[in-house]
Amino acid sequence: MSTIQTSAIITKASPYREHDKLLTLLTLNRGKIVALCKKSRHTLNRWNSSFEPPLLCHVQLYEKNQYYTITEIDVEEPYLTLGRSYQNLLAVQSMAHIVDHFTMPEMEQNALFYILQSTLYTLEKKECSAFFATYYFALQFLKESGFTLQFKTCAACNTTFSEKWFSFSLQQNQLLCHQCTLQNHIYPRFERSLLTQLETLYYSSLNEINQNADFLFNYSEIDRIMKELYKGFLSKECLTIHHLSSFL
Numbered sequence: 001m002s003t004i005q006t007s008a009i010i011t012k013a014s015p016y017r018e019h020d021k022l023l024t025l026l027t028l029n030r031g032k033i034v035a036l037c038k039k040s041r042h043t044l045n046r047w048n049s050s051f052e053p054p055l056l057c058h059v060q061l062y063e064k065n066q067y068y069t070i071t072e073i074d075v076e077e078p079y080l081t082l083g084r085s086y087q088n089l090l091a092v093q094s095m096a097h098i099v100d101h102f103t104m105p106e107m108e109q110n111a112l113f114y115i116l117q118s119t120l121y122t123l124e125k126k127e128c129s130a131f132f133a134t135y136y137f138a139l140q141f142l143k144e145s146g147f148t149l150q151f152k153t154c155a156a157c158n159t160t161f162s163e164k165w166f167s168f169s170l171q172q173n174q175l176l177c178h179q180c181t182l183q184n185h186i187y188p189r190f191e192r193s194l195l196t197q198l199e200t201l202y203y204s205s206l207n208e209i210n211q212n213a214d215f216l217f218n219y220s221e222i223d224r225i226m227k228e229l230y231k232g233f234l235s236k237e238c239l240t241i242h243h244l245s246s247f248l
């Protein structure tokens with residue numbers, strides 16, 4: 001049995017047994033863990049809080065056979081106002097979904113912790129657009145996971161992007177130019193103006209984002225290409241796991 005103290009962001013809270021909750025936490029140093037929070041479903045609990053996501057806190061846990069139980073929580077940032085806007089709630093849910101589904105448990109992900117923390121901060125304090133926050137986090141997550149994108153030249157023929165279309169090739173896991181898109185019969189296709197928007201989002205620094213920032217991005221098109229990128233990311237992940245298992 002060991003005691004751990006760490007900063008954590010609650011990304012999911014599920015009811016457990018009659019009075020308890022299971023909290024999914026993205027922590028510093030330990031990555032994602034699920035911890036039991038006893039009696040937290042009581043109205044008058046000793047925690048004096050409901051611990052719903054997102055919430056930045058300092059936690060003390062004890063671990064026994066990889067089961068974690070929370071013994072202390074200090075709320076550092078409750079992000080209270082995020083719950084007042086439906087759009088912001090959806091943005092938070094989408095970020096939590098990525099952490100929940102696409103990260104391995106107990107794998108240190110400190111960079112991801114800071115990206116999530118600063119995206120939540122920018123969404124709440126700088127009141128940036130909820131769409132911006134959603135896609136910024138989704139794209140930075142890919143980047144952080146080693147899924148890098150090349151914006152200057154086509155991955156197949158190495159020429160700079162020009163003409164009308166470009167696409168994302170699931171075979172090469174990279175962006176392809178107009179000619180290569182047509183030659184390889186790749187769908188869906190995207191207009192080149194989207195490439196600049198995607199690149200801006202990819203290289204944005206949240207420190208430079210102004211109050212109430214929004215960009216004139218076409219978010220429905222960004223959503224469309226993001227689906228392709230995640231398909232590529234997942235197929236790459238499956239490949240890695242497959243390759244690993246052939247070694248074992």
Ligand SMILES: [Zn+2]
Nearest residue numbers: 154157177180
């Ligand atoms: Zn090309």
